[in-house]
Amino acid sequence: MKNTLKTLTTIILAFGLVTPALAQRANIGRFTKGSFKAATSQQEIQTLKKGDQYAKVCMKCKSITIKEVTDAKEVEKLCHDGGTVHCDSCEEQITIKRTKLNPTGKGNPVKSKKSSVTYVNADGEECMFIVPIKSE
Numbered sequence: 001m002k003n004t005l006k007t008l009t010t011i012i013l014a015f016g017l018v019t020p021a022l023a024q025r026a027n028i029g030r031f032t033k034g035s036f037k038a039a040t041s042q043q044e045i046q047t048l049k050k051g052d053q054y055a056k057v058c059m060k061c062k063s064i065t066i067k068e069v070t071d072a073k074e075v076e077k078l079c080h081d082g083g084t085v086h087c088d089s090c091e092e093q094i095t096i097k098r099t100k101l102n103p104t105g106k107g108n109p110v111k112s113k114k115s116s117v118t119y120v121n122a123d124g125e126e127c128m129f130i131v132p133i134k135s136e
């Protein structure tokens with residue numbers, strides 16, 4: 001009886017140690033299931049924080065590249081007007097175009113602060129979009 005108890009305790013202790021380790025491993029390369037909408041404004045892109053994942057969807061080569069935000073500068077680069085985003089799949093350099101929505105703010109004070117962000121090719125056609133993938 002004493003032996004059984006000892007075995008049980010050992011098992012419980014072992015589980016206690018194993019569970020957090022497993023949980024941690026599950027976090028590496030995690031991909032949250034669900035539907036996610038493209039970020040079409042600077043504000044939406046800026047909701048990305050370090051550790052968040054996002055997808056670069058390239059319409060030219062029909063690919064999706066999953067990235068993880070490593071620092072705040074990376075997020076800034078994603079919505080920097082005139083900057084470029086690189087498609088990891090087809091190597092295309094895509095230009096970031098930021099347009100102020102309703103700059104005068106007339107009629108819609110909420111929208112006036114928004115800047116739409118589009119990703120265009122050399123011909124000015126939209127060819128990529130960014131999709132924030134957030135678990136919460």
Ligand SMILES: [Zn+2]
Nearest residue numbers: 058061087090
């Ligand atoms: Zn591509």
